[in-house]
Every structure is written in C-alpha cells, then in structure tokens.
Amino acid sequence: MRCYLHAFLLCLVFTFFSLLYVFNQLASTLENGDDRDLKIHGIPERSSHDTGHRVRKRPGLTGLHDHEGGVNRERSGSAVKEHSDERSHLAVVACGPRLEETLIMLKSAVLLSKKPLHFHIFAEDDLQDSFRSALDSWPRTVQTKFNFKIYPITFPEENAKEWKKLFKPCASQRLFLPLILKDLDSLLYVDTDILFLQPVEDIWALLSQFNSSQLAAMAPEHEESRIGWYNRFARHPYYGKTGVNSGVMLMNMTRLREKSFKNDMTTVALKWEEILMPLLQKWKLNITWGDQDLLNIIFSQNPESLYVFPCQWNYRPDHCIYGSNCQQAEQEGVFILHGNRGVYHDNKQPAFRAVYEAIQKHKFGDNMEITLLQPLEAVLKTTTNTYCGRASHLFTKRLKQSIMSVQQDATQR
Numbered sequence: 031m032r033c034y035l036h037a038f039l040l041c042l043v044f045t046f047f048s049l050l051y052v053f054n055q056l057a058s059t060l061e062n063g064d065d066r067d068l069k070i071h072g073i074p075e076r077s078s079h080d081t082g083h084r085v086r087k088r089p090g091l092t093g094l095h096d097h098e099g100g101v102n103r104e105r106s107g108s109a110v111k112e113h114s115d116e117r118s119h120l121a122v123v124a125c126g127p128r129l130e131e132t133l134i135m136l137k138s139a140v141l142l143s144k145k146p147l148h149f150h151i152f153a154e155d156d157l158q159d160s161f162r163s164a165l166d167s168w169p170r171t172v173q174t175k176f177n178f179k180i181y182p183i184t185f186p187e188e189n190a191k192e193w194k195k196l197f198k199p200c201a202s203q204r205l206f207l208p209l210i211l212k213d214l215d216s217l218l219y220v221d222t223d224i225l226f227l228q229p230v231e232d233i234w235a236l237l238s239q240f241n242s243s244q245l246a247a248m249a250p251e252h253e254e255s256r257i258g259w260y261n262r263f264a265r266h267p268y269y270g271k272t273g274v275n276s277g278v279m280l281m282n283m284t285r286l287r288e289k290s291f292k293n294d295m296t297t298v299a300l301k302w303e304e305i306l307m308p309l310l311q312k313w314k315l316n317i318t319w320g321d322q323d324l325l326n327i328i329f330s331q332n333p334e335s336l337y338v339f340p341c342q343w344n345y346r347p348d349h350c351i352y353g354s355n356c357q358q359a360e361q362e363g364v365f366i367l368h369g370n371r372g373v374y375h376d377n378k379q380p381a382f383r384a385v386y387e388a389i390q391k392h393k394f395g396d397n398m399e400i401t402l403l404q405p406l407e408a409v410l411k412t413t414t415n416t417y418c419g420r421a422s423h424l425f426t427k428r429l430k431q432s433i434m435s436v437q438q439d440a441t442q443r
Contacts, residue, residue, distance in 0.1 A: 125200035245285035247337035249344035363427030
C-alpha cells in the first residue's frame with residue numbers, strides 16, 4: 031500500500047511541474063507575439079537601454095537614429111527632447127582653416143531659429159576637439175536649442191584620394207551624405223561660408239513643397255545669363271539655363287537613396303551610390319567646380335527631380351557685384367547670405383564682411399537689436415560706395431524681422 035502511495039505522490043509532482051512548464055512556454059510565446067505585433071506596426075521594442083524617447087519618421091521632418099562613426103551628444107534639455115520630431119537637420123563639412131567660419135554659421139542658425147536644431151558636423155580629425163570645445167562653451171540656455179554630432183571625413187576607400195582633392199579639400203564629402211547618414215530622411219547641407227538671416231526652419235519647410243518626383247532643392251547659379259558661368263564656359267551638361275549652386279542644398283535623402291537616375295553613360299538607370307564614380311571618371315577633365323559640377327550633370331539629365339528655390343535663399347556677391355539682379359531679394363530681403371570667394375575675410379565686398387563680423391562680435395544673451403542689428407546698419411552705411419553696399423539694405427530687411435520675431439517670442443515665454 032505504501033508503494034502505491036509513493037507512486038501516486040510522484041505522479042502528482044511530475045504532473046505539477048509539467049503543467050508549470052507548459053504555462054511558462056505559453057506565456058513566452060504570447061510575449062514574443064506581442065513584440066512581433068509591435069514591429070509589424072512600426073513600434074520599436076523597449077530594451078534596457080531605451081529611454082522612452084522615440085523618433086517618428088514623417089516626410090521632411092524626421093529624427094536621426096544613432097549612427098556609428100560619429101561623436102554624438104544628446105542633451106536632456108526640454109526644448110530638444112519634447113520637440114525632437116520638429117528638428118531641422120543641418121550638415122556642414124569643415125576642413126583646413128574653416129573652424130571659425132563654421133562656428134559663426136552655426137551661431138547665426140542658433141540665434142534666429144525658434145525650433146530645435148541638429149548639427150551634423152563633418153570635420154578633419156584635428157578640428158573635431160575644437161568644435162566640441164567651442165560648442166560646449168556656449169551658454170547652457172543656448173545649448174538647449176540644439177544637438178550636434180561630429181563625424182570624420184570619409185570617402186569610399188578605393189577612390190578616397192581622388193574624391194578628397196576634387197575642387198576644395200573635403201568639399202565632395204557632401205555627395206556621400208545620403209550614404210553615410212543612412213537613417214536620416216531629410217537634410218539641409220550648407221557651405222561653411224553661409225550666414226542665416228532667416229530661421230533655419232523656414233527653408234526646412236520647403237521640403238513640404240516638393241512634388242512627388244522632387245528629391246533635392248538648390249538655387250540657380252545666376253539670375254542673369256549674360257554674366258552666367260555655366261552657360262558661357264562649362265564643358266559639361268548643367269541644369270537649366272544657368273546651372274545651380276550647391277552651397278545651400280536641401281535634400282529628401284530617402285527619395286535620393288531610392289531613385290534610379292537617368293544618365294548618358296548607360297541605358298540602365300543608376301542608384302546614387304552607383305552613379306558618382308562613373309560620372310567623375312567621365313567628366314573629371316572637364317569640370318571646374320568639382321562636386322557642384324557633378325550635381326549639375328546629374329540634375330541636367332533628371333530635371334524632374336530638382337526643386338529650384340529663389341536666389342534669396344542663396345544670395346552671393348554675384349547677385350550684386352554687377353548691379354542688383356536677385357528680384358526676390360529686392361522684394362522680400364535676403365534670407366541666406368553666401369559669402370563665397372572669401373569675401374568675409376578680405377576687403378573686396380565690405381558689406382558681406384560687415385554681416386559676418388556683426389554676428390561674430392555679438393554675445394549670446396545680449397539684445398540682438400542693440401548689439402547686432404544697430405551696429406551692423408551703421409557699418410553698412412559706410413559701404414555704399416560698392417555695388418553690394420548699395421544693396422545692403424536687403425541684408426538687414428529680413429534680418430530685422432527675424433530678430434524682432436525671436437525677441438518677441440522670448441518675452442512671451
């Protein structure tokens with residue numbers, strides 16, 4: 031009898047643990063099913079490293095998932111964290127003696143923008159610590175308005191030397207941004223010699239004006255064909271009547287990565303990563319302005335893919351050196367000033383240099399109307415003996431409105 035009792039108890043124990051195992055497996059299966067449902071609906075899994083802050087992808091307004099190869103600093107400031115999907119993503123490439131000029135450009139963006147920014151800074155190794163130190167030294171109230179990430183200069187290994195020496199050092203890095211920032215939907219690329227006189231979010235908003243085929247936006251190289259460079263001297267195809275200038279380039283990089291581009295090298299349309307090197311090999315003896323010329327060649331054969339914005343978004347000495355020829359700027363003012371040809375650092379165009387130095391000298395926290403705008407207007411009056419000086423009221427027309435709007439917004443907080 032005792033043997034039967036022991037056997038019965040052993041059966042009960044075995045049955046209990048068997049049922050426990052079955053229930054445990056069932057619970058695990060249901061949990062994994064929930065995770066799969068989350069993935070199917072586009073909701074990322076929560077891990078031990080998840081902060082609860084997720085980035086949503088929307089056309090033209092997306093955040094950046096962490097990308098290997100760069101030095102990233104995500105601040106906890108509420109202005110950035112609470113409105114991450116409203117960030118404008120701004121990229122710049124800095125090599126050689128471009129540190130100070132780049133910082134002044136970034137400063138102009140921060141001063142006038144009301145919405146948070148994310149800077150993607152591509153810099154040579156010996157400049158990276160200087161960028162980091164400079165941006166970290168800005169007042170904490172300013173730092174809450176932006177995040178930044180620093181990346182090394184990188185080109186495809188098999189042709190790195192050829193790409194790096196094309197036109198100015200590192201300038202062709204911009205061609206590879208869609209391939210480096212693989213998780214970023216949209217981006218505003220600017221040269222280091224850009225100054226924002228209008229909030230960055232205003233040019234960012236042009237992304238919403240793209241039609242279904244457009245994937246990038248640039249301004250014409252010239253408004254007046256009689257002084258145009260491409261239509262008079264180019265030995266390669268170029269966009270439109272006078273070509274386009276790539277110093278300010280707005281990109282929907284998702285579309286750019288997905289697009290197959292028509293070309294004159296093959297009957298087969300090529301992806302972005304496939305077309306760059308063959309184009310360089312074909313035209314390298316005929317191009318003068320490096321990567322800008324390659325962009326002109328690409329969009330000359332794919333004109334439906336380009337959105338052309340007015341010259342006031344990329345206002346250069348060419349628009350005033352031979353007399354004022356940017357009609358949109360005459361009506362509404364200059365939105366973005368592009369000091370190419372080194373005009374911020376010589377005396378050839380004192381009106382351009384005056385704007386650069388006014389932003390350079392302004393201290394964060396000071397009243398911009400008093401310490402930036404008024405001194406600038408006084409200096410610009412002394413430049414009216416030059417063609418660009420005579421048009422310099424266009425420089426402050428929009429800047430004044432931007433400053434008033436920022437300061438009014440600050441007083442209402």
